[in-house]
Amino acid sequence: MLNPLIANVANPPAIVLAAVATLLVVLVTSVRGTGWEPTTDISEEVLERRAAAVPETEFPEPGNRAIGGGGGGGAIPAGGDGEEGELEEGGTASSGPGDIPEDEVEYFEVEFVKQGETVELSNDQPILEQGEDEGWDLPYACRQGQCVSCAGRIADGPSEDFVEHDNQQMLEEAEIDDGYTLTCVAYPRDSFSIETGEAP
Ligand code: FES
Numbered sequence: 001m002l003n004p005l006i007a008n009v010a011n012p013p014a015i016v017l018a019a020v021a022t023l024l025v026v027l028v029t030s031v032r033g034t035g036w037e038p039t040t041d042i043s044e045e046v047l048e049r050r051a052a053a054v055p056e057t058e059f060p061e062p063g064n065r066a067i068g069g070g071g072g073g074g075a076i077p078a079g080g081d082g083e084e085g086e087l088e089e090g091g092t093a094s095s096g097p098g099d100i101p102e103d104e105v106e107y108f109e110v111e112f113v114k115q116g117e118t119v120e121l122s123n124d125q126p127i128l129e130q131g132e133d134e135g136w137d138l139p140y141a142c143r144q145g146q147c148v149s150c151a152g153r154i155a156d157g158p159s160e161d162f163v164e165h166d167n168q169q170m171l172e173e174a175e176i177d178d179g180y181t182l183t184c185v186a187y188p189r190d191s192f193s194i195e196t197g198e199a200p
Helices: 004-009 012-032 043-053 083-090 127-133 173-177
Strands: 107-112 117-122 151-154 163-165 180-182 186-188 192-196
Touching (some): 117 127, 127 186, 163 180, 173 180
Antiparallel strands (some): 107 117, 163 186
């Protein structure tokens, strides 16, 4: 004889009843809905807010968006009326002892002792260059005031009484006072005698 509980569970009408009840619950739930709603799509709104936070530039598109554009591509007019243009016009940023207007160039008598000649040198070119223009084989290496290969000596006193150096980096004050000069970066400012190939 079957256990009454098992007999009850296995009762076919009860199983049918349970299935109908389950179907009813599913039907009612689907008709009413679960109350869940999809999240509102705010991506457009976020994008708009971000765009508003980025300051507008005056660069034309697409130059200010291109990778590596960096505002280039003609965004800044070359030789325009900006500050840089004014600086260039002023000509003060890169002026050196050789930047002398053509109508202000002066000439001085310079005796090259070892060559046995006196020549006129202008004040807008280094002594070395002008000596080479005479055809003399004068010593040099860097031509930038960074060695002493081109050194010479002005016997009459401190060399800077007679020449202006353009960024010489090798001679010490005492050596300059002793008359030494780096001819590759020395511009005549007076007449003098010089012995080339003389280093301190
Ligand atoms: S050549 Fe080097 S300092 Fe003149």
